[in-house]
Structure formats: C-alpha cells, structure tokens
Amino acid sequence: MVNLLYCLDENYNYQALTSIISILDKSSLKINLYVIHKNLHLFKNVPKIIKKHKNLNKLEIFEFGKVSNYFPNISNSHISEATYYRLFIENILPKEVEEIIYIDCDIVAINPIDNNVSDIFRELKISDSTIAVKTEFKRNMDKDLFKDLNLKGEKYFNAGIMFIDLEKWRKIEINHKAQRIIEDNNIEFKFWDQDILNILFDGDYLELEKKFNYAVDVENFSVNKNIIKDKAVLIHYSGSKKPWTVEGLLNNTSNFYQENYRKLGFEKIHITHKWKKYSTLLFLKNILNLQLQKNYKTIELLKSFYRSLNSKRIKK
Secondary structure, eight states, rough: EEEEEEEOHHHHHHHHHHHHHHHHOSSSOOEEEEEESOOOOGGGGOOHHHHOTTTEEEEEEEEEOOOOSOTTTTTTTOOOOOGGGGGGGGTTTTTTTEEEEEEHHHHHHHSSSSHHHHHHHHHHHSSSSSSSEEEEEGGGGHHHHHHHEEEEEEEEOEEEEEEEEEHHHHHHHHHHHHHHHTTTTTTSSHHHHHHHHHHTTTSEEEEGGGGGGGEEEEOTTOOOOOHHHHHEEEEEEEESTTTTSHHHHSSHHHHHHHHHHHTEEESSOOOOOHHHEEEEEEEHHHHHHTTTGSSSSSSHHHHHHHHHHHHOSOOO
8 A cells, every 4th residue: 555645736736636647557556645735625626537546545635724824935936835735744644644655746657666665665664764755966066055054964855756754754743843944034945845844854864766756857858758768667847847838848758747647538738828928939939840749649739739728727
C-alpha cells in the first residue's frame, strides 16, 4: 500500500488529476490518495477512470481551511498559495497515516514507482531523518541563497517529491515552526515554501535518487525523450513554462503529460493561457513554422487551442 498526497487549488485541478492517473496506471500496489484543496466544492468532478481505478484503494479530500493570512512571494508568479499547504499537513491528515509521499501537480510517472517505495520508507524509518528528497544544488552553486536563508548545511533540496515519515514530522511540530518562519519579515523567500522546508531541515535528510524527481525543462530542446524514459521514474516539469502552456507544447517531452491528460476524457490536448493574445500570436507563429505538428495532429491541435481560448477554466 502506498499513501500519496497532493496539495492544490482550482488552478491545478487538471494537472493534479493528470499526475494521479499517471501514477495509478504505473502502480502495481494499491494507493491511498489524499488531496488537500483550497475549495473543496471545486474538486468534485474526479473522473471515473480515477475513482474506479483498480489500483485506487481510497480517496480522501480535505479542505485546507484558514491557517494563515499571508503566504510569501506568490503575487504575479506561477505558484499558488496551495504550495504552502504541505507545511500544515500534520493537523489535516488522519492520525493513522504514518508515512506518505508528497507529489507536486507538475509531476508525471513514466515508469513504475513500486519497487523502491518500501525500501525508501524502511531506510527512512531507521534513520534520524524525517524526509527523503533530492538535492537540488549545493552551497558553492548559490552562496547568496544559503546566506539569505541562514543555512548551515551544504545542500539544498527540491521539495517537489518528498517521502515523509509523518510520525517524526508530527513529533517535531513542523506546522508551528513553519508558521513562525512565515511570520518572520526578515527573510526574503526565493523558492516559496521550499525555502521554508530547507530552513527547517537544513541539509538533514535522506538522499533520494534523481530518477524519483527527474527535472525536465520544456524550454530545453536538446532533451531526448527516449533517454528520459530510460532514466526516470517520476518526471518533474521544472520552471514556469509547463507542458500545458503554448511554450511547453513545443517540446516533445510534453507528450509525457499530454498522453496522461487524454486518459481523463476532458480534451485531447490540455492548453491554458495566462495572456490569451500572447498565446495566440505564439501559437500562430509556431504553426507557420510547423513546430507544433511534431507532437500532435494539426486538426486536433487547432480544435483544442480554439476551445482553450473560450474556456472559463482558471488559467495557470
């Protein structure tokens, strides 16, 4: 049995569902799925392909509620306040949940995760660490960030995937400590709650293999999709450009996301816009350059793009 956790608001409903179906399809183990949402009533229409999936044991959805009036550095960014929700999970998740894997909504499974999950949690349980995560960079790569956050350790982790020993997490009262850091106006956060988590653990974590949080940059066109498939288990679309944006559609690695999105039965292609005029100009430019057709059938792409412009979904 595997426990999975997603934290989101309505901006990322479809991305979360895409991530979920990708993992369910790649799992041979039963999954308990926990979702913490900003507005419970806006996450009601979970597709039957997920609710009736043979690998889904349980789905529980919780409304976040009111914890803080202030979440730093989210104005005019691609990050929503929901990224901070994972800091407060100890009082939301059921007490019987002793371990869980937190997953960002922009992560997709391309290979089975099952073989190593129990080993990772077993190692985490006997260690002094609370989380298993992947190191993003070390002190010599960004000395200013380490100084700004007053980090004493030598490494900084990416929080997109976290294997969490919830018993230890509760014992050290992460939520209270996180709240105090949020309220400290002397700290300028660059990477949102990820900075807070790094302050809290400061290099004290179990190292997670790269394949469980394999960064994919859709702006890098030298990436070979087949090499990624051989090396990665969970891919993480890093950066502000995503596989559901017009910029992201250009990259063949967006197929990992879009192939799973299609399973949900909403649209053939998931496209969102922050600025519709800019998206339209960029889309037309790429159509003329025949770049988008590499990944999708042209008529299908045109229909999806037109419908996306008229969609009332919240865009991110």
